[in-house]
Amino acid sequence: ETAVFQTPxxxxxxxxxxxxxxxxxxxxxxxxxxxxxDSKKLLxxxxxxxxxQLIVNETVPRRFSPQSSDKAxxxxxxxxxxxxxxxxxxxxxxxxxxxxxxxxxEGSRLIVx
Amino acid sequence: TQTVSQSDAHVTVFEGDSxxxxxxxxxxxxxxxxxxxxxHGRGLQFLLKYYSGNPVVQGVNGFEAEFSxxxxxxxxxxxxxxxxxxxxxxxxxxxxNNNAPRFGAxxxxxxxx
Numbered sequence: 001e002t003a004v005f006q007t008p009x010x011x012x013x014x015x016x017x018x019x020x021x022x023x024x025x026x027x028x029x030x031x032x033x034x035x036x037x038d039s040k041k042l043l044x045x046x047x048x049x050x051x052x053q054l055i056v057n058e059t060v061p062r063r064f065s066p067q068s069s070d071k072a073x074x075x076x077x078x079x080x081x082x083x084x085x086x087x088x089x090x091x092x093x094x095x096x097x098x099x100x101x102x103x104x105x106e107g108s109r110l111i112v113x
Numbered sequence: 114t115q116t117v118s119q120s121d122a123h124v125t126v127f128e129g130d131s132x133x134x135x136x137x138x139x140x141x142x143x144x145x146x147x148x149x150x151x152x153h154g155r156g157l158q159f160l161l162k163y164y165s166g167n168p169v170v171q172g173v174n175g176f177e178a179e180f181s182x183x184x185x186x187x188x189x190x191x192x193x194x195x196x197x198x199x200x201x202x203x204x205x206x207x208x209x210n211n212n213a214p215r216f217g218a219x220x221x222x223x224x225x226x
Contacts, residue, residue, distance in 0.1 A: 004156070033213055041151075041201055043216040055213070090156055099164060100145050100207045100214055104156035 003027045006091050006105035013081060014113055020067075021076045021108040023091035030095055032074035033102070034066065037088040046089075049074055078110075086112045115140035117206045119217035127225050128196055134189040134220045136178075136204030143209035146187040148178055151201045151219070160202075163187060164209075174198070199224045 004025045013019055025032060031050040035043050047066045048055045054066065063079040078085060088109045092102040116139045126132050138146060145164050149157040161172025168180040178189045189202060201221045207214035 035216075041219045041221075043203065043219075045213040045215065048213040092157075099162065101147065101159050101162060102149070102157070102205075102214060104149075104158070106156045107154075 004091055004093055004103050004105035006089075006108050008108060009106065010109045010111075012111045012113060015083060016080050019078045019081055019110060021089055021091075021110075023074050023076070023105060025072055025091075025093040025103070027093055027095070027103060028072075029093035029103070030071055031093060032068070032071070033092045033094070034074065034076050035090040035092065037090055037107070039087070043090070046076075047074075081110070081112045083112050086110055115144060115206045115208060115215055117204050117215055117217040119202075119204055119220050121220050122218065123221050123223070125223045125225065126194055129193050130224075131192050132190065132194050132198075132222065134202050134204075134222065136187045136189065136217060137185050138187060138204075138206045139185060140206060140208070145207045145209065145214070146178075146180060147205045147207075147214065148172065148176070148187075148189050149203045149205060149216075151203065153200070157203060160189070194222075194224045196224045196226055198222060 007022045033048045034046045046060050051071045065077050067075040088107045090107045091105040147162040148160040151157045163170045163180045201219045203219045204217040205214040
């Protein structure tokens with residue numbers, strides 16, 4: 001049962017364009033995350049956010065930024081895409097009471113040409 | 114900083130065989146250890162988790178994992194695999210202070226008929 005919803009599922013764009021991925025969770029969780037999964041399936045945490053704190057992985061380029069309107073939404077904006085940004089971006093959420101068990105969306109695949 | 118390693122990139126077995134997928138971690142404090150499954154083109158799904166107590170934890174679909182402090186391991190096992198178990202399996206570690214889980218490189222399990 002999917003309770004973390006990501007849009008769009010797939011996006012092709014040119015170098016230098018701006019892209020946004022949306023994520024919404026209906027689980028009532030207090031923390032949301034964005035992970036990047038590369039072509040070798042490696043997962044890297046980009047951001048984690050709850051209503052009190054944004055934690056940024058220091059290796060994430062500054063062209064990436066999270067945007068949240070409330071605890072159920074965490075969008076990902078890429079200001080000017082580069083070819084190395086081609087990947088699958090996975091949104092997840094968790095509740096402190098469940099000990100960091102992550103619930104993932106289906107992913108948003110970005111292809112930069 | 115916690116780290117997690119999965120030594121086998123690929124494992125191939127026949128339907129009905131048993132399988133063990135290996136995971137080793139490095140961390141000095143209290144941690145959660147988890148396994149997730151990712152079918153092709155999908156997001157990750159939670160299988161099971163260990164924090165304390167009985168070192169053998171049961172998960173969904175007949176999977177179990179055993180924690181070993183002496184070996185710093187959390188290997189995943191299944192007694193009899195089905196073709197639908199073919200997927201990529203990820204081991205994850207997170208600190209009890211609720212930071213974002215870190216994932217191993219994944220093990221691709223192929224179950225042949």
